[in-house]
Amino acid sequence: MPKVSAAHRAARRDQILQAAWKCFARKGFHATSMADVIGEAGLSAGAVYLYFRSKDDIIVGVTGEVFGGIEERLVAFLTQQRPPSPAEIIDFLVEQPVIARAQAPADLFPLLMSVWSEASRNPTVNEVAHKVLDELRTVLGQALRRWVDAGNSLPVDPDRLAPVMMSLVQGMVMQQAIDGQPPFDEYRGTLRALFETLQ
Numbered sequence: 001m002p003k004v005s006a007a008h009r010a011a012r013r014d015q016i017l018q019a020a021w022k023c024f025a026r027k028g029f030h031a032t033s034m035a036d037v038i039g040e041a042g043l044s045a046g047a048v049y050l051y052f053r054s055k056d057d058i059i060v061g062v063t064g065e066v067f068g069g070i071e072e073r074l075v076a077f078l079t080q081q082r083p084p085s086p087a088e089i090i091d092f093l094v095e096q097p098v099i100a101r102a103q104a105p106a107d108l109f110p111l112l113m114s115v116w117s118e119a120s121r122n123p124t125v126n127e128v129a130h131k132v133l134d135e136l137r138t139v140l141g142q143a144l145r146r147w148v149d150a151g152n153s154l155p156v157d158p159d160r161l162a163p164v165m166m167s168l169v170q171g172m173v174m175q176q177a178i179d180g181q182p183p184f185d186e187y188r189g190t191l192r193a194l195f196e197t198l199q
Helices: 006-031 034-041 045-051 055-078 086-103 108-119 123-149 158-179 184-196
Strands: none
Touching: 006 034, 006 045, 006 055, 006 108, 034 045, 034 055, 055 086, 055 108, 055 123, 086 108, 086 123, 086 158, 086 184, 108 123, 108 158, 123 158, 158 184
């Protein structure tokens, strides 16, 4: 038999994760079955189980996809030569889930809420989410400290401000997922104005 290329394996894995993403966004993690994912992917059960041994494995894979792109863009933004201000950081942060939502195969915001909920009770998902959140807090704290080290001031310690900034983004996602409010541009503008007062 001919060998399957790495590109083919990556594409097939991505096909399964995209299918799972759609199922999870529609029905949530617990109401989605492996049969749902297999049907959405249009593959045989054997093909899906070749890449993922269980639904938990798929949930972890989707969780990694959800957080991965946002984290990469944030790190690239924060490591620019000039230290970004707190207002610039929060402006960038709050835009990231909106960008990711527009690029997602299914609505990202309900899926994010499912990920956070699952992370509170599923140790495997918690490990992935914990790692990402810890890295984000660290990166944000370092970025805010660079701002202070450049001769600027903050009313609180950078490491204490970082998780608060993250919560402001998570809160927007939760509200948007539930009732579509507040309007993004209004929320973004309010945060930017608020953080400009810290500079």
